[in-house]
Amino acid sequence: MSKSKFTQTQKDSIAKFNQLVESGSLSFEEKDCPCGHSEFREISKIERHGLRQRTVLCKNCGLMMSNPCLTNESFQFFYSTDIYRTLYEQPNYVELAKTLLSNNHCKYLFNDLSPLLKGNTNLNVLEFGCGGGWNLIHFSKAGYKVVGYDYSPNLTSVGRTYGLDLREGTIGDIVGEYDVIIMNHVIEHFTDLLGSMRAIIKHLKPGGIIYAGVPNMDNYGFEQLQNAHVYYFTPQTFKFYMGCCGLKSIKFGPAQEIHMYGVFELGGQAPNIFTLKSESKRLWRITRRAQIKERLGKILDKMGLKKLIKSWLKNFLL
Numbered sequence: 339m340s341k342s343k344f345t346q347t348q349k350d351s352i353a354k355f356n357q358l359v360e361s362g363s364l365s366f367e368e369k370d371c372p373c374g375h376s377e378f379r380e381i382s383k384i385e386r387h388g389l390r391q392r393t394v395l396c397k398n399c400g401l402m403m404s405n406p407c408l409t410n411e412s413f414q415f416f417y418s419t420d421i422y423r424t425l426y427e428q429p430n431y432v433e434l435a436k437t438l439l440s441n442n443h444c445k446y447l448f449n450d451l452s453p454l455l456k457g458n459t460n461l462n463v464l465e466f467g468c469g470g471g472w473n474l475i476h477f478s479k480a481g482y483k484v485v486g487y488d489y490s491p492n493l494t495s496v497g498r499t500y501g502l503d504l505r506e507g508t509i510g511d512i513v514g515e516y517d518v519i520i521m522n523h524v525i526e527h528f529t530d531l532l533g534s535m536r537a538i539i540k541h542l543k544p545g546g547i548i549y550a551g552v553p554n555m556d557n558y559g560f561e562q563l564q565n566a567h568v569y570y571f572t573p574q575t576f577k578f579y580m581g582c583c584g585l586k587s588i589k590f591g592p593a594q595e596i597h598m599y600g601v602f603e604l605g606g607q608a609p610n611i612f613t614l615k616s617e618s619k620r621l622w623r624i625t626r627r628a629q630i631k632e633r634l635g636k637i638l639d640k641m642g643l644k645k646l647i648k649s650w651l652k653n654f655l656l
Contacts, residue, residue: 344387347429351421352387364416366406371396372531372569372579373611378405379618381625382563387425391565395625399578400617402555402570410529413566414508417489422566435470435496446593447522448476451549454589454601455482461517466538467524471497471504474520478502487512509534515543522551523597526567535583542604548585551599552576554592555621558628562596573598574617581609 344352358364370376378394381402385391394405408416416422423431438444455461459481465474468486470493478484478501486504488494497504505511519542528534542548553562555570562570571579577587577600586606593599 345429347424348387351425352389355389355416355421355425364412365409366412367409368406369403371399371401371403372582373399373401375399378403379622382560385563385565386561387564389565391563393563393570395618395622397618399575399611399614400572400619400621401575401579402621404565404568407529407568408565413527413529414489416566418491418506420490420492423490423493426564426566432470432492432496435472435493438472439470439475439497439500444472445476447473447520447549447551447599448480450589450591450593450599451518451520451547451601454547455518462514462543463518463520464512464514464516464541465520465522466509466512467521467527468497468504469493471500471502473522474502474504475500482518485514485516509537512538512541515541515546517543517546518549519546520549522549522599523553525550526552526569526571529568531569531579532582535580539583539585539604544604546603547588548602549599550580550602551593551597554596554598556624557596558621558625559596560628560632571598572617572621574614576600578609578611578614581606584608 373396375396375398377397379397381393381395383390383392385393391404392406393402395402461482463474463477463482463484465486468474468488469490471486474484474486484503486494486497486502487507488504489506489508491506494504494506519538521538525531525535552571555572573590576598580587580600580602584604584606585602587600588603589601591599
């Protein structure tokens, strides 16, 4: 994304973020891969907003990471002040949340889970990273008991006006046990992948399920890189690391075109790292091809040929 495409709110958020980094209010740390290795290939030096954020690929397991990344304390500050929302989403994110809550949007998650729940509305549903509750409201309307946690004070406040039990807080603030735990585009933000997952799982009732949605790096593109993401998964690495937490997949598929989701239950056997033997090389090839395509597109765009070629290809294929 070029700077000319940023809204003024995004430009202000970028400037504020950079100022916080320069002042030392936000700090970064180097990490080993969760597989225990520390040898990486560099994917990019910057993220999609032009912020200096190194993205790397583990040579051992094929997991992509932001490295160095913000510390856990810096991430909490980043989310709780809502710089994240104004930087990566809409400047009117509060009004957008009200629209999503008022209309029949964001129901795909409810539809994915409904067949597994079999209409048993006595179940307790927790969503961590709930935003304003636009996923939970469909469960609430169907009669399920719902609770949501999010860092954002503004969004949780909006959700409460719609009758939802939304609480501002971290994983450490969660209380109780739940039949269903939802983390939709949350796991990629964890600074401690395995530790955070195991802390969440402690709140899962016996026989319960976890729904997790994440970006799918088989569909890699520069636009998916952002400093708020610590981990980037392929289907193989996603299932592997969920398996490391004792979870096994009972449903898996695409979501929102370029993303993916999995529904997991307890009982997974510890996976063998050997299953990821060729994953690093495979993902490296995917990222290289995408980068070549993006660079070629920029060159053609500067030459004024990009639209012409697209039009020609469209007519040729008809």
